[in-house]
Amino acid sequence: MIKSIKNFNFKHADSNFDDYIIKYQKLERGLTRFASNMLTQNIVQEKDSIIFTGYKDRKKITLSTNNTTTEGINDLLARTQEMLKYSLEDLEYVPSYDGSENNENEVSNEVSNEVTTDKASEKDEQEKFLRMKMVGAALSKVRTDANSPLNLNISGTAESAKQFVAVATKNGARRFLKRSFAEYSNTIEYAGERAALKMSCNKETDIDYLNVFDSALEDVKLIVKKGKRSFDPGRYDVLLSSRATSDFMGVLFSYGLDRRSYDEGHSPLVGKIKSKIADSSISIYTDPLSSKLSSANFTSEGRPIKKHYFIKDGILEDLPTSPFWANKNNLKEWSMGNIIWEDNNIFEKDLLKQIKRGFYIKEFWYIRMVRKNDFTLTGMTRNGIFYVEDGEIVSSSNHFRWNESPLSVLNRIVAFSKGYERRSFGGFDNYFPAILVKDFYLSSKTGF
Amino acid sequence: MDKLLLEVLNFLVASGKIDYADVRYRETFTEDIITSNNVLKNYNNHDDRGVGIRVLKDGCWGFASTSKFNDIDSLLKYANIAIEIAKQASYFQNHNSSNRIKLTKLTADQIIREGKYKTPIVIDPFKVTAKDKLNILFAVHENVKNKQGFKRIDGTMKFKKFHQFFYSSEGSRIENEIYLNDVSYTITVVEDGDFQSRTFFGIPKTAGFEWILAQPIVEDSTRLAEEALIKLKASKVTPAKRDLIILPSNLHLTIHESVGHPTELDRVLGWEANFAGTSFATPEKKGNFQYGSDIVNFRADNNLSGGLATIGFDDDGIPSKSFDIIKDGILVGYSTTRETAHLIGESESMGCNRADSYALMPINRIPNLSLMPGKKLLTLEELIADTEDAILIDGRGSFSIDQQRLNFQFGGDFFQEIKNGKIVGPLRDVTYQAISYEFWRSCDAICDQRFWQTHGTLNCGKGEPSQTQHMTHGASPARFRNISVGGA
Numbered sequence: 010m011i012k013s014i015k016n017f018n019f020k021h022a023d024s025n026f027d028d029y030i031i032k033y034q035k036l037e038r039g040l041t042r043f044a045s046n047m048l049t050q051n052i053v054q055e056k057d058s059i060i061f062t063g064y065k066d067r068k069k070i071t072l073s074t075n076n077t078t079t080e081g082i083n084d085l086l087a088r089t090q091e092m093l094k095y096s097l098e099d100l101e102y103v104p105s106y107d108g109s110e111n112n113e114n115e116v117s118n119e120v121s122n123e124v125t126t127d128k129a130s131e132k133d134e135q136e137k138f139l140r141m142k143m144v145g146a147a148l149s150k151v152r153t154d155a156n157s158p159l160n161l162n163i164s165g166t167a168e169s170a171k172q173f174v175a176v177a178t179k180n181g182a183r184r185f186l187k188r189s190f191a192e193y194s195n196t197i198e199y200a201g202e203r204a205a206l207k208m209s210c211n212k213e214t215d216i217d218y219l220n221v222f223d224s225a226l227e228d229v230k231l232i233v234k235k236g237k238r239s240f241d242p243g244r245y246d247v248l249l250s251s252r253a254t255s256d257f258m259g260v261l262f263s264y265g266l267d268r269r270s271y272d273e274g275h276s277p278l279v280g281k282i283k284s285k286i287a288d289s290s291i292s293i294y295t296d297p298l299s300s301k302l303s304s305a306n307f308t309s310e311g312r313p314i315k316k317h318y319f320i321k322d323g324i325l326e327d328l329p330t331s332p333f334w335a336n337k338n339n340l341k342e343w344s345m346g347n348i349i350w351e352d353n354n355i356f357e358k359d360l361l362k363q364i365k366r367g368f369y370i371k372e373f374w375y376i377r378m379v380r381k382n383d384f385t386l387t388g389m390t391r392n393g394i395f396y397v398e399d400g401e402i403v404s405s406s407n408h409f410r411w412n413e414s415p416l417s418v419l420n421r422i423v424a425f426s427k428g429y430e431r432r433s434f435g436g437f438d439n440y441f442p443a444i445l446v447k448d449f450y451l452s453s454k455t456g457f
Numbered sequence: 458m459d460k461l462l463l464e465v466l467n468f469l470v471a472s473g474k475i476d477y478a479d480v481r482y483r484e485t486f487t488e489d490i491i492t493s494n495n496v497l498k499n500y501n502n503h504d505d506r507g508v509g510i511r512v513l514k515d516g517c518w519g520f521a522s523t524s525k526f527n528d529i530d531s532l533l534k535y536a537n538i539a540i541e542i543a544k545q546a547s548y549f550q551n552h553n554s555s556n557r558i559k560l561t562k563l564t565a566d567q568i569i570r571e572g573k574y575k576t577p578i579v580i581d582p583f584k585v586t587a588k589d590k591l592n593i594l595f596a597v598h599e600n601v602k603n604k605q606g607f608k609r610i611d612g613t614m615k616f617k618k619f620h621q622f623f624y625s626s627e628g629s630r631i632e633n634e635i636y637l638n639d640v641s642y643t644i645t646v647v648e649d650g651d652f653q654s655r656t657f658f659g660i661p662k663t664a665g666f667e668w669i670l671a672q673p674i675v676e677d678s679t680r681l682a683e684e685a686l687i688k689l690k691a692s693k694v695t696p697a698k699r700d701l702i703i704l705p706s707n708l709h710l711t712i713h714e715s716v717g718h719p720t721e722l723d724r725v726l727g728w729e730a731n732f733a734g735t736s737f738a739t740p741e742k743k744g745n746f747q748y749g750s751d752i753v754n755f756r757a758d759n760n761l762s763g764g765l766a767t768i769g770f771d772d773d774g775i776p777s778k779s780f781d782i783i784k785d786g787i788l789v790g791y792s793t794t795r796e797t798a799h800l801i802g803e804s805e806s807m808g809c810n811r812a813d814s815y816a817l818m819p820i821n822r823i824p825n826l827s828l829m830p831g832k833k834l835l836t837l838e839e840l841i842a843d844t845e846d847a848i849l850i851d852g853r854g855s856f857s858i859d860q861q862r863l864n865f866q867f868g869g870d871f872f873q874e875i876k877n878g879k880i881v882g883p884l885r886d887v888t889y890q891a892i893s894y895e896f897w898r899s900c901d902a903i904c905d906q907r908f909w910q911t912h913g914t915l916n917c918g919k920g921e922p923s924q925t926q927h928m929t930h931g932a933s934p935a936r937f938r939n940i941s942v943g944g945a
Contacts, residue, residue, distance in 0.1 A: 041546070042921055044728040047556030048546045050818050052922075053521040053538050056507065070587070071501040075524040092502065095586035100496045145549040164731040166921045196731040205731065273608055275645050275652035374734070375857040379868055379945045380886060382652065387866050387888075387945055389859040391734075410857070410864050410890065412945040452944045453890055455864035456737065 014175055016079045017059070018086065025090055028064040028179050030105050030310050033057070033077070035173040041140045044164035046151045048144065063089040069099040101333040105178035106312045143167040143193050143218040150222060161226075165195030169213045170434060174305070182311035190434045193218045196392065197225045202237070202405070204228035205372060205392040207252070209432040228371065228393050232405040238396060239407050244448040246367030248360050248397070251429040255441040256373040258415050260386055262345055262437055264378055268330035272338065277384045277416060281325050287419035289323040292351040295344075302430055302440045304347040314346035320419075348439040352428035357443040360426055362400035364445070369395040369402065384414045389455070409451035421447040458482050458526075458622060462508070465532045466624050469512060474540045477513040477560060479625040481772065482506075482526060483815040486583060490614040492594045492642075494602070500587055507815040508532055512539040516557025517550050519543025522816040560773075560795040561806050563627060569776060572631035574769020578665025582616040582638055585666050590614055596675045597642055597657075601682040606646035606689065614669070615639045615661075615915070621815075629774035637663045637765060637927065639915055640674060646685045653885070655685035656870050658706055658852055661913040661927065662763035684871055684883075691883035694872070696943035700847035701889060702840060702936050707850045707869045709912035709930035712828055715893035716748075716755055717930070719862035720782050721809070722791040723821035726800060733919045734860030737893070738788055740801045746788040749897030752831060755783040757792060757824040759808060764825035765913045765927035768811070772819035775808035782826065786898070794821045813924040820920045827911070827931035831903035837934045840902055842878040844936060848887060849873045849880065855888070866890040866945065888945045896937060904933035 014033045022029050035057040042050035059082055060073040072089045074081055144167050151161050168191065175185040193216045194207035206225040208216055249257060270276040278286070296316035297306035306314050318326040327343070335342035361369055371393030379385045390409050395402045425442040432438050462480050469478040484506040491499040509522040510532075519542040525531035550557070594612035601607055616638045623631040639661035645654040657677055662668050703711070718724060719736040727735055738746070749755075759766050759777035770776050773795040782790045793803060794810035812819035841849070854868020872884040891899075911931040918925055 038922070040922060042731075044730060045556060045726060047558065048517050048550055049558065049728055050921075051518050051520060051542050051546045052818060053535070053542060054816050055522070055535075056524045056816060058505070058524075060503075069497060069500065071499060073501070073503045075505050075507065077524075088502075092587065095588050096500055097497050097588060097591050101498075141545050141549050148549065162727060162730075164727065164729075166731060168922070194731055198727070198730065203730065274647040274650070275608060279650070374860050377855040377857045379855045379866075379888060381654075385945055387855060387857045389857065389864065391860050408859060408864075410859070410866060412866075412888075453864060453866075453941070455859045455861070456892060457859075457861055457863070 014177060016077060016082050018083060021086060023179060025086070026063045026065055026179065028105050030062040031177045032060040032309060033175040034060070036170060038168065038170040039140055040166060040168040041144050042166045043144050043148065046148065046163055059085060061085055061089055063093060064099070064102065065093045067098045067102050068093050068096045069102065070096045103332040103336060105180045106182040106310060107180040108178065108182035108311070110313050139213055140167040140169055143216070146219060147195055147222050159199060162198040163195055166192070167218070168192045176307060176309070176311035178311050184307045184311045186305045188305070189213070190432055191216050192432070193221055195222055195225055197229050199229045200233045202229055202232045203392050204232060210430060211432065231402065232393065235395070235402060235404045237405040237407065240396065240454070242409060242451050242453050244450050246364055246445070246447055247449040248364060248367070248369045248445050249443060250357060250371045251426070251441050251443045252431070253370050253373045254444050255431050255439050256376060257386070258441060259348065259437065259439055260376055261384070261415050262348055266328055268328040268340060269334045271328050275381070277382055278325060278328065282327065284325055285323050286325045286416065287320055287323040288422055291320055291323050291419065291422065292318065293320045294318040294349055294351070295346050296349055297346040299347070299349055301428065302347050302349055302438055304438045306346065308344050312342070312344065314344050317343045345437060348437050348441070350425070350428055350441050352426065352440070352442045355424065355426045357426045360424055360443055360445045361397060363424060364397040364400060366398050368406060369397050379412060384416045385412055386414065387412045407454045408457060410453045410455065411450055412452045413450050418446055418449070423447055461527070461529055461532060462622060462624050464529060465508070465510065465536050466626065468533055469510070469536055469540070470626050472540060474544070475512045475514050475626065477626055479511050479623060479774070481509045481621060481623050481815055483619055483621040485617065485619040485814060488583065488616040490587070490590055490594070492591065492612040494610055495595050495598050497591060505814060508535070509812070509815040509817070510536050510539045511818060512543045513558060513560065514540070514543040515547040516559065517543050517546035518558060518818065519546065520818045558796055559799060561799045561804070567805070568627050569629050569631055569770060569774055572629070572770050572774070572776065573633070575634040576636045576663045578636050578667070580666035582636065582666040582669070583618060593669070593674055594642060597678045600675055600678045601644055604682040604686070606648040606686050607644070607682060608647040608652070609645045610642055612642035613640070623770070623772065623774055625774055631770045631774055633769045635663055635768050636665055637661060638666065638669055640669055640672065644678070644682050644685050646682070646689060648686070648689055651689055653685050653688040655681040655688065656852060657681055658912070660911060661765060661915050663765060663767050664763050668763070687883050688871070688885050691885040694848070694884045694887045694943040698939045699942045700844060700936060700938050701940050701942070702844060702847050702849045702875065702934055704849070704851045704934050705910040705912055705932040706852050707867070708828065708932045708935060710853055710856050710914070711865070711867055712755070712826060712930040712932060713823065713914050713917070714856060714858045715862060715865055715896065716783065717823035717826050717928070719893065720788070720791045721821045721823060722793045722797040722801065725791060726797060729919065732921050734862065737861045737863050742788050743801070744787065744789060747786055747898060748783045748788045748894050749786045750900050751786040752903055753783060753786045753897050753900050754781070754829040755826060756781055756829055757807065757826050759824045761825045761911070761929060763911065764929040765915070766822070766825045766929065771808040771810045772812050773806060773808070773810040775806050775810070778808050780807055792821060792824050797821060811926055813926055817922060817924055820924065822919070822926045823917065823928045825929040828903065828933070828935065830906040830909040830933040833905065835902060835904045837904055837908055840904055840934060840936060841875055841880065843902070844875050845877060847875040847936070848884060848942060849875055850887065863892050864890070865893060886945070887942055890941045890944050896940065899938045899940065900935055901938055902936040904935070906933070908933040
């Protein structure tokens with residue numbers, strides 16, 4: 010193992026900065042997009058970059074560049090030194106991580122070389138082909154169906170990417186991560202209605218793209234076959250698919266639910282740590298080493314991410330706590346790396362049978378915060394909403410706007426299913442079940 | 458760079474394997490400053506350079522990008538990849554569907570042989586020190602830190618500059634150099650177990666640092682801190698149908714979502730059906746659909762001074778244009794690109810194809826799009842005096858709209874109730890919800906040119922992979938009748 014990031018002059022950095030954090034990232038991505046039954050985009054992209062945060066006399070600045078040649082990086086360090094003179098003191102400075110808990114990982118030239126040589130490009134050839142194969146399979150269905158009563162209009166995306174991330178600090182942290190990401194999604198329009206499905210995972214070969222297509226087709230056929238009925242807004246029992254649950258509950262972790270906001274009094278959870286906020290069957294945690302959903306076990310600053318409960322048996326255990334806030338208040342620092350809902354073995358379709366009268370919602374869209382005080386969100390249903398009576402799908406429905414708080418919904422979950430993996434390139438990977446919710450507020454309807 | 462790009466372009470043309478190609482080099486410099494109280498949270502300087510190569514062959518695109526921009530071998534490698542994946546795409550397309558990408562033709566006169574555009578600036582923001590920038594945000598903190606209920610202030614400044622060279626196989630040679638900036642901060646107050654916030658929304662523009670200095674960043678903070686406290690004690694709105702007077706600081710986002718996106722032609726044609734969505738404003742409605750009341754006029758203007766989409770030329774090499782989208786309430790146009798314009802019988806693109814970096818293909822984006830001022834002289838005071846019962850809305854809040862751009866719901870940052878022609882007090886937790894065209898049809902008064910203001914969107918997300926883009930939306934204060942409020 011060579012303890013350096015390619016082209017980076019550690020000696021220079023050690024002698025010129027009081028502290029530093031270096032992050033090296035390399036991305037190789039291919040993406041093919043189709044719409045209106047034709048290929049509309051076809052992309053191959055490679056990019057690498059160095060992000061350097063330097064400290065001098067407690068002043069802080071971060072510079073980054075994608076010129077990762079020796080000259081480019083040396084120029085970056087020189088500019089950092091110069092610009093630090095005009096920066097200001099970071100009053101919440103915390104020394105970079107010392108690596109005491111992650112000696113098993115070392116930044117390795119061996120690894121960084123591997124992702125930058127032509128060997129990787131040879132692998133790309135196969136991946137390009139597989140992406141095209143996925144898209145070709147979807148387009149071939151259109152051709153087949155062009156001669157049948159089905160007149161499909163399809164759109165979608167096949168994506169595969171490889172990412173390499175290395176983090177090193179002056180104080181000795183050495184972390185690296187190699188990951189791959191693959192996603193296939195399609196939206197199928199038939200007889201003026203649409204259904205959609207998406208699958209994401211780490212390995213492109215694990216994408217069951219034929220099933221993604223067939224399931225979406227099955228849904229849109231069901232919408233057309235059952236017909237659409239118009240329903241008024243109101244409170245209804247709803248079954249949220251795992252995808253809709255992920256969209257809805259995942260927001261809890263992207264709008265700053267953190268310990269500092271809690272302690273300063275501007276959090277909807279004030280006073281609720283160690284209190285019951287959900288049914289006792291519900292536990293949500295982060296665990297990068299989980300067999301259900303492995304993910305990066307370090308933050309962008311190289312700090313470790315370990316298993317930690319957000320909710321355990323319905324009790325709010327803790328909120329993510331920054332290193333500064335933890336040091337200042339004698340708390341334990343921790344960060345979310347992924348989000349895992351402790352699931353069971355019930356299938357989504359079995360939950361449907363428990364609905365007396367309500368809706369089965371496949372997907373949400375355009376979710377935004379309305380009111381931070383109680384964490385009320387708004388959003389729309391999209392691509393698949395079914396009216397259900399006595400456990401059976403009766404018809405399709407008009408789409409609705411909804412206004413709801415996931416914190417409130419946590420107390421109205423009647424049942425949940427087995428979880429499903431959902432990978433994200435840039436956000437948290439998550440593992441959420443489908444959930445059956447009482448009295449979900451569908452606040453207005455739209456024109457389709 | 459010039460020589461390298463031409464070498465790549467000549468290689469592509471000489472290969473005989475392309476019907477069209479363009480090569481874009483872009484270098485982007487961004488500076489993001491984030492503060493909390495008097496603490497520097499982040500001071501990030503990022504530079505990003507590379508080349509994107511776009512090839513069209515037999516109606517299929519191939520696009521490859523690399524950050525190894527100064528190495529001809531690397532560039533030629535990616536040029537070959539672009540050719541090859543276009544060929545592969547064509548193979549799959551041939552076997553499955555007759556649909557093909559075509560570009561709206563350019564006449565010899567329409568090809569920009571030598572084009573250059575640079576944002577007019579007085580002070581280069583990248584030559585202003587961090588200390589001078591931070592001191593503005595820290596001065597705001599100093600001004601409000603002892604105000605009643607004050608808990609926290611979160612500030613941001615953003616500066617961006619990009620320099621692009623675009624060369625096409627049709628003979629275009631275009632250079633553009635764009636500067637833009639933005640500043641904002643949010644003051645949070647906590648009292649009696651409750652919290653509220655108020656935000657200074659700077660007006661983002663393509664401009665130099667002089668525009669930051671021209672805005673009342675510190676001056677407005679006293680009022681905003683007081684208004685945050687007022688919000689704590691304000692009455693919650695009762696759900697009902699109400700009249701609204703909406704200020705440009707809020708209305709620009711409603712324009713963006715309910716007019717800008719629905720009239721992007723790629724979306725109208727279903728090209729975003731899998732992600733950003735489609736549109737109710739379908740082509741057969743052009744020329745006959747009552748989108749708004751007859752005083753509602755929307756004009757796109759990518760030559761607007763300071764406009765966030767004022768970049769000289771788009772990434773098809775089309776010069777910036779001005780055109781009507783809604784005239785006297787009727788839908789009359791769309792934002793278009795060379796890929797889409799001909800599909801609705803248009804002979805030329807409106808120049809709205811933009812990529813957010815060298816690394817991705819350009820896509821159909823919203824232009825600078827504005828609600829034109831009312832033609833009759835009308836001040837805000839006169840409009841309020843003429844209103845019996847309404848809510849006055851200032852600043853951005855939450856925003857959400859369905860995938861066909863019909864049902865929307867917006868919040869705001871500060872709400873005041875109007876009774877019998879006078880402002881009588883604050884309200885809180887106001888949201889307004891409507892169907893896009895019903896909302897614009899309900900518009901019965903727009904203040905005149907003197908009250909017309911631009912605001913803008915810096916993070917308009919669209920496309921797969923997701924791209925962000927920026928555009929300006931201008932408006933004068935306007936009144937809307939009988940809109941649902943408070944349903945959240």
